[in-house]
Amino acid sequence: MLSNLRGTLDYLVGQLVLLAGNTATDRTGFPVAKSQQAWMTATGRDIRGVDPQWVDVIDSLQPYHGAQPERHLLAVLDHVNNISKHRRIPAAVESMQGFSVGYAHPDMGGRTFHFWEKEPGPIVNGEEFFNITVDPPINNPKITRSDPPIRISFIDELDHSDGWDFTNQDLVQWVADAVARFEPALAPPAP
DSSP states (O other): OHHHHHHHHHHHHHHHHTTTTTOOOTTOOOOOOOOOHHHHHHHTTTTTTSHHHHHHHHHHHHGGGOOOOOGGGGHHHHHHHHHHHTTTTOOOOEEEEEOOOOOOTOOOOOOEEEEEESSEEOOOTTTEEEEEEEEOOOOOOOOOOOOOOEEEEEEEOOOOOOOOOHHHHHHHHHHHHHHHTHHHHHHHOOO
């Protein structure tokens, strides 16, 4: 997943170079600049051949514009992708934060409900998440299923000591939003 997300951005820059009528090099890619100086280096190397209007959009997406560049989702994506590529495959743990159930039935009076809910933490294959029993039983209850909030997490070697966090969905959404900014460049020409 991490490699595909990061690669999407690099492929995007390659296409922008081609759309400008230029040739991509082995250095062409989506830069991740945590400082103004890193951005200046990237403009002469990574995005050479991209139309200036799209260079400005790439610049607007760079971490160095923020107060904490290392916590910008592009910097985080680049960091965790590099860990995955060069050091180890990240160990993933699925966990859930819990969920709630609401139940209403006209025959609820005089019945006792017993709930058991899994404690927050890692998900174990085959484990029961939730159980409810009603005494005496209710015939034909209408139950609506909803999915619990499940998160796949991995060791990212970033400092989370102050409670800072991100999710995989945050990374996916950031890339989707970034790519959407370039849709006008990638749209087929009008007939």
